[in-house]
Amino acid sequence: MPAESKYPPIDIPNVGLWDFLFERKDRDFKDDKVIFVDPSTSRSYTYAQVKQTATDFGKGLKGLWDWQKGDVLGIYSPNSIDTPAVTWGCHFAGGVVSPANPGYTADELAFQLKDSGAKALVTQVPQLEIALQACEKAGIPEDRICLIGDQKADGQFKHFTSVRNISGTQRYRRAKVDPEKDLAFLVYSSGTTGHPKGVMLCHRNIVANALQITAGEGPISNAPRPGHPDGDTILAFLPFFHIYGLTVVVHQSFYRGLKTIVMPKFDIESWCRIVQEHKITFAYVVPPVVLQLSKHPCVEKYDLSSLRMMNSGAAPLTRELVDAVYKRIKIPVKQGYGLSETSPTTHTQPWEDWSRTIGAVGTMLPNQTAKYMSPEEREVPIGQVGELWIKGPNVFKGYLNNIEGTKNALTDDGYFKTGDVGYQDAEGNFYITDRVKELIKYKGFQVPPAELEGKLLSHPDINDVAVLGVYKEEQATEVPLAYVVPKAGVQASPEKEREIMDWLAAKVANHKRLRGGVKFTDEIPKSAAGKILRRMLKIRYQEEEEKKAGKAKL
Known part of the structure; x- marks a missing residue:
């Protein structure tokens, strides 16, 4: 029998992301709560400022570019505190966001823009040259490129605040969406064929996963504590173009009213300094960062004692690394698991179990079922190794323009074949030991x-x-x-x-x-x-x- 989550089922409202984030009745923090902060400039957004900026940008899209429901907006940028407002502004206008790796070459970016059918691109000045080349290849006119961030370009390239300000009218209404059918994001996940695949994530996928993550990260809180008047503070360096950073950091932080310090990219010295200066209490990390925390000499110069816990994902984490970090800085590291196709998080180690189940990716988050399958596609018993299949409201709609890939990935009864191999123990802890895929x-x-x-x-x-x-x-x-x-x-x-x-x-x-x-x-x-x-x-x-x-x- 497929495994059920040990968490109690959660209610997932049948609403789009805008309603989920901005029209909710159960919010337990105020409009003026500061959510996103740029540590290098001290520029920030409160909850209310994000909502207003997103509204204005959404109206600007409709007014300036005649934005239609289902139109795709590409974002080609390092992390920026402007990204959330631009993202949700696109959703206000009924659009779909397709974030791209800012390290892409012009050809790589052009492929994503063409494949997604992007109608416009948001970028920053340092990425503008490559963005221009890619847009020319993809057939996106230059007047449909706009900028975010603190740098502004001379000439025809509008800053997103100009797109926002052009709205100036109340006649552009928010688009209505069907949460089950309408896409919120097209994130690109590389395939063994060599071309990245557009992973179609609907509004309900992201709403569901934000709530599933909230259940798994229950100990995080926006409530004031001694020494932490803002409650828990998160350090965000995970790329916002990657589903890990996009859902787990951007959406969870905003939904829960968690102050989030945004780094454009990772370097160990800046990371440690920001933890100390902003009294960071929680950080989502990846194993190479855990490795640096265990070995880099600069770590000794900073006080990291405000950190209550770190969560590692995106790649396997070894017991040796967890032990080495805890021995050096006395900060626990737990592990989670997910994929682009699952929005992403399906499993995480409970806070209280981090030391007892090192090596496991955790227990399954609510509203999901899972099973391990043999190569002959028969379910294997607990303790035996097989390929992990997962079913839940966070499982994607399919791959864009790829009927065959979708058919191979999703079963008729809604299970996603992860391509990852592992097993479940008798206590409901899941382990990933290898990959079917060659990625x-x-x-x-x-x-x-x-x-x-x-x-x-x-x-x-x-x-x-x-x-x-x-x-x-x-x-x-x-x-x-x-x-x-x-x-x-x-x-x-x-x-x-x-x-x-x-x-x-x-x-x-x-x-x-x-x-x-x-x-x-x-x-x-x-x-x-x-x-x-x-x-x-x-x-x-x-x-x-x-x-x-x-x-x-x-």
Whole structure:
């Protein structure tokens, strides 16, 4: 029988995100509560200011660009305290938001803009050059590009406050949405085919997951405590374009009235300084950050004692890391689990169980069922390993423009096949041990091997190639490594390895670089059908590493 959540069922209102966030009757914080803060400029938004700014921007979209229900707005930006208002302003106008990685190249961004059918793009001045190139490729006119952030550009590019101010009238009414059918977000998740897939998330998906996360993070509160007049304060560095940051940080923080300090990007020194200065009490993190907290010398310079708990997600977290951090700074780290297709969070460790169940991704959040399935798609008993399938109101609607992908991912009775392998113990704790999918997870980002292989095969000195993920303990993450068959006459050398790595780095986003390096080989092992046998390469890599370690000990 499928496993049920140990949490009591929660009521999920049948409303869109605007009503959920702005028209609720049970809000327990005031209009003037400061929610989003930029620590570098001290610029901030109260709850009321976010609502007003979002309303004005939504009216501006309707008035300036004749925004229609279902139109897609791309956002190509590092984290900004302006992002939430722009996002919900788009929802006010009945639109769909498609956030993109600000590290994307013009080609990568253009693909997402074209695939999503984006009608306009929001970006920042440092990203403007690439945004312009991508919009030209995607057929988005320059007058449909607007800016957020503190920098303003000369010329024709409007700041979003100008789009907002052009409304100036009450005649543009808020669009009505069907929470079950109308999309709120199109987030892009890489697929093994090499092209990212548009994950269709409706309003109900995000409403449901915000409430599910709230149930799992019950100990967080906006109520004042001694030394913390604002209640719990969250540090937000997780990318807002990533579903982890988008739902868990942006939507949960706003719904619960939690003061949220927004970092545009992570660096360990700034992170520690902000924790100390703003008395951060809770942080969502990823394993490479946990690793830095356990080892980086700068950590010793700061007082991090305000932190009550950290939650790690996006990639597996080892017991060794949890223990090392707790030993050094006495801050507990629990783990959660989710996917873009589940909005994202399906499991989290209860606060009180963090030390007892290290290694587990937690217990299932409310209103879901799950089961582990054999390769023959038969449910396996508790304790046995299988592929995790999940069903709940947070499960996505399907992949955009990809009927076959949707059919392969969703069962007729509503289960999502996660592609992750693991098991459940007798106490209802879930464990993830491996992945069916071949995606490489670099610091929470998904890197499709086929995409990198396709690019590398166009290199003039490469005959054949296979890319796989290899775990680097010093980085606490998988990194892409390429096995390369050089063309005849091409000399395998460290110089050639570096040249190939640099060549690819110029063509892909930062997280897709060959941080694992290049290894030269005579041939790529393949099945009779031509499929690359990555498992054989992984075994070979491990043997090579063991041999290298053995020599180092001599």
